[in-house]
Amino acid sequence: MSAHEDTIRAASEVIAELGASIFARGLTPGRTGNLSCRIEDEIVVTPTGVSLGSLDPCRLAIIDLAGRPVRGGKPSKEAVMHAALYRARPAARGVVHLHSTHAVAVSCLADIDGRSALPPLTAYFVMRVGRLPLVPYFAPGDPALSVAVEETAREHHAMLLANHGSIVVAEDLLSAADAAEEIEETARLWLLLREQRTRPLADAQLTALAERRQA
Numbered sequence: 001m002s003a004h005e006d007t008i009r010a011a012s013e014v015i016a017e018l019g020a021s022i023f024a025r026g027l028t029p030g031r032t033g034n035l036s037c038r039i040e041d042e043i044v045v046t047p048t049g050v051s052l053g054s055l056d057p058c059r060l061a062i063i064d065l066a067g068r069p070v071r072g073g074k075p076s077k078e079a080v081m082h083a084a085l086y087r088a089r090p091a092a093r094g095v096v097h098l099h100s101t102h103a104v105a106v107s108c109l110a111d112i113d114g115r116s117a118l119p120p121l122t123a124y125f126v127m128r129v130g131r132l133p134l135v136p137y138f139a140p141g142d143p144a145l146s147v148a149v150e151e152t153a154r155e156h157h158a159m160l161l162a163n164h165g166s167i168v169v170a171e172d173l174l175s176a177a178d179a180a181e182e183i184e185e186t187a188r189l190w191l192l193l194r195e196q197r198t199r200p201l202a203d204a205q206l207t208a209l210a211e212r213r214q215a
């Protein structure tokens with residue numbers, strides 16, 4: 001087996017393990033959600049019609065950066081979004097897309113700010129997610145959704161898809177999962193707090209966090 005195949009095999013194991021953990025914790029229901037890793041110019045992505053809770057690492061799909069199937073299982077129709085994110089951020093190596101309940105709930109709110117769907121309630125949200133834009137609604141698999149996601153990803157590594165869920169691209173799969181979980185937790189907090197006055201982090205506190213990240 002080539003070194004490339006070894007790396008794909010190792011990434012597939014990580015995807016299956018993370019998928020089981022995400023599913024067990026109720027972070028994406030049924031057969032929703034998809035995970036991927038980029039290995040050189042190939043993307044290992046979860047196949048269509050399989051729950052993240054029962055992934056077989058030997059049966060994941062491999063696609064190219066244009067989103068075309070290369071070998072392995074049949075990719076999810078959402079896999080083209082993953083390819084779009086890797087094209088927008090060439091250094092990225094992991095993508096997590098979840099239909100987690102509270103993030104989906106926020107993505108359905110009528111009065112949401114499209115530039116920033118969730119306020120900076122906690123330092124971890126600011127550090128792992130930053131500003132979270134809302135991508136307008138398109139049907140899953142619609143090529144226009146991939147175009148919108150690719151454009152948004154040039155400036156933001158995490159986004160909320162209207163009436164759909166969250167998607168995050170990061171330097172590795174586990175960092176993408178951390179950010180997707182942070183979006184879900186912050187969405188849950190925000191829904192708990194929405195009827196009350198909140199005190200999000202102030203501009204000076206946000207600037208101090210940004211300076212610490214660069215230090």
Ligand SMILES: [Zn+2]
Pocket residue numbers: 032033078097098099140164165
């Ligand atoms: Zn989806």
